[in-house]
Amino acid sequence: MGALPKRKISKQRKRNRRSHHAIDVPTLVKCPDCNSMKLPHQVCQECGTYKGIQVLQVE
Template sequence: MAVPKRKTSKARRDKRRASAYQLSKVTLVECPQCHELKVPHRVCGSCGYYKGREVIKVEK
């Protein structure tokens, strides 16, 4: 039966496992009010609108 000659280092082990924990890319959609890119289901940071209503006041 094959036995490892040396202990696998933590760095080598973690490099091998790193591919399983890749983050997915952020989805961006266009804001219907100001046409800037924003994260879906969040208040737009540039105009302060969400679902057609002004939720926060944004200083320009």
């Protein structure tokens, strides 16, 4: 026989479980080189630098 749950999950229990599912606002830090907002620990998309060194060639 299939492994089936014995009880239906109640609306309350389902909603309570999903109360953790929302993603929050992404954290942004200011690029030290161009002062634009960027994701932390990532290359800045505006000026292409990371930790003060040029990583990407930006047009």
